Amino acid sequence: MTRVVIIGCGVVGAAIAYELSQVSGLDILVIDREYPAQAATGAALGVLMGIISQKIKGKAWRMRHQSIETYNRWIPEIEEITKTRIPFNRQGVLMLLMADAPGEYWGVSQWQDLAAIRKTQGWDLQVWDAQQVYSSCPQVQHPGVLGAVYSPCDRQLDPTLLTQGLIQAAQYRGVKTQFGTEVIKIGYLPNGKCVVVTHQSEMGADWVVIAAGLGSSALTAGLQQHIDIRPVLGQAIQVRLGHPLGNSQFQPALTGNDVHIVPCNGGIAPPTDYWIGATVEFANKEGEIPPNAELLQSVYSQAISFCPELAQAEIIKQWSGLRPRPEGRPAPIIEKLPNCDRIFIASGHYRNGVLLAPATAIAIREMIDSVSS
Numbered sequence: 544m545t546r547v548v549i550i551g552c553g554v555v556g557a558a559i560a561y562e563l564s565q566v567s568g569l570d571i572l573v574i575d576r577e578y579p580a581q582a583a584t585g586a587a588l589g590v591l592m593g594i595i596s597q598k599i600k601g602k603a604w605r606m607r608h609q610s611i612e613t614y615n616r617w618i619p620e621i622e623e624i625t626k627t628r629i630p631f632n633r634q635g636v637l638m639l640l641m642a643d644a645p646g647e648y649w650g651v652s653q654w655q656d657l658a659a660i661r662k663t664q665g666w667d668l669q670v671w672d673a674q675q676v677y678s679s680c681p682q683v684q685h686p687g688v689l690g691a692v693y694s695p696c697d698r699q700l701d702p703t704l705l706t707q708g709l710i711q712a713a714q715y716r717g718v719k720t721q722f723g724t725e726v727i728k729i730g731y732l733p734n735g736k737c738v739v740v741t742h743q744s745e746m747g748a749d750w751v752v753i754a755a756g757l758g759s760s761a762l763t764a765g766l767q768q769h770i771d772i773r774p775v776l777g778q779a780i781q782v783r784l785g786h787p788l789g790n791s792q793f794q795p796a797l798t799g800n801d802v803h804i805v806p807c808n809g810g811i812a813p814p815t816d817y818w819i820g821a822t823v824e825f826a827n828k829e830g831e832i833p834p835n836a837e838l839l840q841s842v843y844s845q846a847i848s849f850c851p852e853l854a855q856a857e858i859i860k861q862w863s864g865l866r867p868r869p870e871g872r873p874a875p876i877i878e879k880l881p882n883c884d885r886i887f888i889a890s891g892h893y894r895n896g897v898l899l900a901p902a903t904a905i906a907i908r909e910m911i912d913s914v915s916s
């Protein structure tokens with residue numbers, strides 16, 4: 544058996560474990576210093592903006608549509624194996640186009656051009672006028688709405704329940720896990736294989752996948768590799784309204800000016816609660832990121848300005864998380880570590896780790912396939 548050790552059980556590590564669990568002849572171990580989905584993944588809103596992204600070609604576009612396609616296949620598979628429902632909203636993403644949007648935001652004609660390209664690529668992307676927005680989503684009441692882009696093929700899911708489902712399904716297929724265990728070092732054995740060192744033990748591995756998010760830099764530094772991944776804070780809230788906003792039969796994830804309003808329990812029950820977020824906060828000169836209450840308030844105020852009924856909701860939960868962002872290079876980093884033949888890195892997914900987890904897992908499987916054949 545070929546032993547693969549995956550370090551990290553956020554959504555990326557769990558997706559890799561699930562994908563590799565379908566390859567015969569692998570003995571897979573997933574190690575995490577905490578329990579699954581405790582770090583960035585536990586804070587994420589799970590909005591999958593793949594088809595509505597502005598990427599049109601190359602790896603960035605391929606990873607996005609491949610991930611959406613893969614989730615459509617994975618979710619029923621995982622639900623079947625685990626006998627547990629995963630909130631998976633198949634009603635798409637509706638992006639409001641606002642008259643007061645900052646300059647870098649696209650206007651209606653650019654979205655119409657993208658919709659035409661998506662049509663040639665086999666995907667539905669619709670540009671709506673304001674009238675259509677108000678009639679389909681009566682909760683939206685903002686005089687500055689120019690229209691919207693509706694992406695029926697995009698999705699939203701619960702990242703924590705997804706990650707737990709992925710790892711449980713992987714375990715069902717024979718993957719082993721060790722949680723509450725920190726990896727302190729990765730090295731090489733005289734026979735050329737790897738060794739993964741924890742406080743409790745040292746274990747040999749044919750392949751190591753570093754999917755440790757913000758913990759990845761320290762692990763690669765021990766291998767004399769400088770992979771610089773830094774935190775970007777995001778805050779979000781859950782509000783309780785007690786009933787669905789607008790039309791209970793049409794509850795897409797709403798987004799506008801980079802603020803998301805996400806129906807909870809998507810695809811399972813009509814929502815009574817909504818997630819609203821998230822802030823994007825960088826470190827100060829001291830390298831710290833104290834959560835900024837004003838920024839969170841402005842995200843909430845923006846959401847209320849789109850859907851005034853949200854002002855009557857009660858905030859029942861507030862949280863923050865640190866997104867892993869590669870410094871000085873594009874996100875994410877999915878590659879064989881330079882000069883380390885048996886070690887792969889799948890980290891630094893920044894704002895799109897939930898979206899890109901399936902395509903990342905497929906890329907890692909293809910890399911392992913190509914080096915082992």
Ligand SMILES: Cc1cc2nc3c(=O)[nH]c(=O)nc-3n(C[C@H](O)[C@H](O)[C@H](O)COP(=O)(O)OP(=O)(O)OC[C@H]3O[C@@H](n4cnc5c(N)ncnc54)[C@H](O)[C@@H]3O)c2cc1C
Pocket residue numbers: 550551552553554555556574575576577578579580581582583584585586587588589590591724725726727754755756757758759762776777778779820821822863864865866867889890891892893894895896897898899
């Ligand atoms: C508020 C917020 C909202 C977001 N919304 C979205 C969204 O809508 N859509 C989207 O696609 N993305 C979203 N993201 C981004 C997304 O959360 C991340 O890109 C994604 O979770 C990264 O997953 P990961 O598995 O790489 O990292 P993580 O979830 O951080 O997991 C890394 C794991 O590695 C473990 N680890 C680290 N070091 C070690 C070590 N030495 N030994 C053992 N274990 C170790 C950690 O304990 C952790 O469990 C959001 C993020 C935030 C904060």
